[in-house]
Amino acid sequence: MLDKTDIHTRLEAPVLKDYGVYLAVDRLLACQKPLATLVTPDELQFQIVHQVEELWMKLAAFTLAEIDQHLRDGQFMRAITLFGRVHMLLRMMTDQLALIETMSPYDYQAIRLQLGNGSGQESPGFQMLLTLPAGLWDTYRTLYLDPQKRTLTDIYDTGYAHDEAYMVAEALIEFDELFQKFRAHHIYLVHRSIGMGSKAISGRAVDLLDAGARHRFFPELWAIRAQMTDRWGAAYGVKRDSIRHGDAGHGSGV
Numbered sequence: 001m002l003d004k005t006d007i008h009t010r011l012e013a014p015v016l017k018d019y020g021v022y023l024a025v026d027r028l029l030a031c032q033k034p035l036a037t038l039v040t041p042d043e044l045q046f047q048i049v050h051q052v053e054e055l056w057m058k059l060a061a062f063t064l065a066e067i068d069q070h071l072r073d074g075q076f077m078r079a080i081t082l083f084g085r086v087h088m089l090l091r092m093m094t095d096q097l098a099l100i101e102t103m104s105p106y107d108y109q110a111i112r113l114q115l116g117n118g119s120g121q122e123s124p125g126f127q128m129l130l131t132l133p134a135g136l137w138d139t140y141r142t143l144y145l146d147p148q149k150r151t152l153t154d155i156y157d158t159g160y161a162h163d164e165a166y167m168v169a170e171a172l173i174e175f176d177e178l179f180q181k182f183r184a185h186h187i188y189l190v191h192r193s194i195g196m197g198s199k200a201i202s203g204r205a206v207d208l209l210d211a212g213a214r215h216r217f218f219p220e221l222w223a224i225r226a227q228m229t230d231r232w233g234a235a236y237g238v239k240r241d242s243i244r245h246g247d248a249g250h251g252s253g254v
Ligand code: HEM
Pocket: 049, 050, 053, 054, 097, 100, 108, 119, 120, 121, 122, 123, 126, 183, 186, 189, 190, 193, 194, 200, 201, 202, 203, 204, 205, 208, 209, 212, 213
């Protein structure tokens, strides 16, 4: 049988060797409520998941600043590698939301009363990430569009060469997509734990979260696809010829 009291005591007073000192494990493990004061055992998970997500957002924001610098320094390969890191962080952030779905709605109600007026909307990491894409787009325009007088139509379509300008644009849209996927998964988490019809702390959660999930950081990068589809589609009209054999009257007849 496990001695729960002893486990709690040891968790709260870790023995630090060099590893623990370097990683400040004592301070890290003191960032959660004292175990004796948890309103329900699930509160520890609730705090840790949010804290871990905050750390991933810190790393993502830090890395985006590095990427911007590398792009401006002409270090394209480094930027692409680091974009991969940021994308992975966003995927992990999204996956890790599922941990919270192992908590019952009942247990969450008790935790919710502990939050004061707080909600994830106030997350410093999330608020920081929201502010960065505008600057990255500015860098993109300054490096890849303005000086060569290129347009996205050129990069994606009429002058398509799968070049650096294309690769960076794709890394940006990937960030946009993954960020919105995080938001979409979070909406399911909210549905699952408190429901979307309930009153939220800062107005109607459903409106706020839905508006956020519709947002796009790089609307031009989304628009270029639609423009291409319309342009290429114009060659054969809106309704396409069938490609079925012998589809009389619709005439491909391949
Ligand atoms: C039981 C679990 C959760 C519930 C019930 C919940 C609920 C909510 C609600 C109702 C909002 C809308 C803002 C408001 O009403 O003030 C919100 C926003 C937000 N939450 Fe959560 N949340 C949960 C877990 C998480 C987790 C684990 C994260 C991880 C970072 C998170 C991050 C966010 C963020 C970033 C926003 C702002 C979203 C946006 O503006 O699009 N939430 N949350």
